[in-house]
Amino acid sequence: MNRWFLLAGQVAALGTTVAQDCEVCHRREAEAAKSAPMTHALQRAGESDFLKNNLDLSFRSGKFSYSIRREDNTSTYSVTDGIGSISASIEWAFGAGIVGQTYLYRRDGAWYEAAVSFYPELKGLDWTPGQAGRLRRNLEEAAGRKIDSAEARRCLGCHSTNAVWSRASDLESLTTGVQCAQCHTSAAQHAAAMTRGDAARAVVPKLATMETEELANLCGKCHPSWADIAANGPRGPLNIRFQFYRLTNSRCYDSADRRIACTACHDPHGRLVKDSSSYDSKCQQCHLVANARAKTCPVSKRDCITCHMPKFEVPELHYQFTDHRIRIARAGDKYPD
């Protein structure tokens, strides 16, 4: 048995045990996390509700027809040009499905991203982000985009916990979704020490005390950071998806002020709160009383984000994103980059 296999076995065990061990003491967080979108950022195809509930999905573009059909707990992705066809079993479903869900399949030992994704807004398929403009000269090119091991590692590195690779492209094991250990990196050691009653070794860095920028770096490991977008784009409305970049460019952003950190408004253990008024108290942390650094709103004290964080739809993604660049947004204003 090779070393990698042993390591894979050990890590896979930790990946599942940690969440259970955490729940013993951190019941509230663990319970909330069960329904958090991040926990479901990756699913095996057999577990995807979208695939379970949509037995026959199809999409057509030019001479190529795409379908995803479900039979016996297996979802088969196919593309045909009317003459030939390519089919493969979907192995992984990426995304909890708030915006959409993208699929990965394997063919001849290589990983591919399916050319089409599921969008709840459409209740159907459309191009996977970034694939609409690709050249499709043959079935191979039409079916999907080959992803190499480095990219697959990056995808699974964020959408799962403890992904372990045996060789360049063979995935040995992982725990689906973002589990405790993904952010609390020493959770396993902490759990083991607590089980032994070793309080000295059980001490772990407290994420709640992190500074705004440190926290941004932590979240930015998976949610593209300010630096990622500032250096590489995209520019224009497409960058609305990158919340930290948008937030950092807000006039009220202060790298020293924890009241503007990601976790000031969002609980990473829970669901995304969609009720706009629930964020009012967050805004009023700074804007309740006018002072030298913050003004109060002359229009309303309620539903701040509906005006100051307008929503923009990215047509390609069939979803309205909240613009995290907090500002006085006026009708007809150019999209501020």
Place this chain on the structure above:
Amino acid sequence: MRSVLALALAVSALLAQPQAESILKNAITLHQSGDYSGAIRLYRQYLKVRPDSLDALSNLGAALAHEGRFTEAIAEYNRALKIQPKNPQALANLALAYYKTGRISEAREKLETVRPLLPNNQQVAFLLADCYLRLGDYQKAIALLDPWEKEMPNDLGLSYLLGTALMRDQQTERGSQVIDRILRHGDSAEARLLLATAKLNAHDIPGAREDLEKAIELNPRLPEAHSYLGLAMLNAGDFDAAAAAFHAELQLDPFNFTAVFQLGMLAKRDQRFNEALSLFERSLALHPKDSAVEYQIATVELATDKVEQARRRLEKLVQESPQFLEAHVSLATVYYRLKHREDGDRERAIVRQLTADEETKKAAGK
């Protein structure tokens, strides 16, 4: 006693003179017959007697270069140039040795020195133009080649160099005219490579790939064809094929900057940071002071927690290139990691300003 010894030495030198000249003659004969190692041995023997012989030093350098011993050749040419700093032959040979060892900026420097001394030497002009091309100084290459084009409009080598410079300088219209002229001579690997360059510029990746594959089929040893195929594969997102193409280029030319640099980028992408660093350092030896390479080294330092090293490098970089947006972005990240919040905020403000300036320029361009 001392005067007796001096007399003895003088007599011995007089006796050695005709013998030394015959050694040089034999060395030249061996050199001309292709026995380079024999010639090297005799030149060295002769130089023991006549250490200041310009011809022997220059010939020794040439014989060493023929044997692929470029480092030794460079040392001999430099010795020759100490005796006669403006010797055109030694300068040109030294430049060629630098060029062959991938020290392109040093080759360029020597060629720029020798060019006014040999203004009509085609080889010197074309080699200098090729150095400009390799260093990304396309406009200088064009300016140098333009007068030659008027004199030799049908020279394929010249058209190829000029066409490449024009295409890489995005002078597509004029570049296309040169390509047409090349194509009149029939399908060729060189023409295909030029067409591919034009297509890469126009983001027609499948078209570029097709031309590059054809170019390689026509001439598998065509310089830069594999490296350009690697770039096309990178653009197509096929990283394994890109790496294979860059490796193929390095088999032909171990000093190809694009191939070395892009392999570094691929290693960095795959988080093989030590390998990436070593490839970037090789890139820097090929393109000294290249800010893009310096920046990549800083990003590897940052990724491997050498934050202080990254800070020093990035601070130097933004000082030299204040408009280098990515360097400011990374420097902001470095400052926040070092908890120099105010410095981080300042860099971020610079990034915002540079981004806004870029957008304004784009809008004005439309």
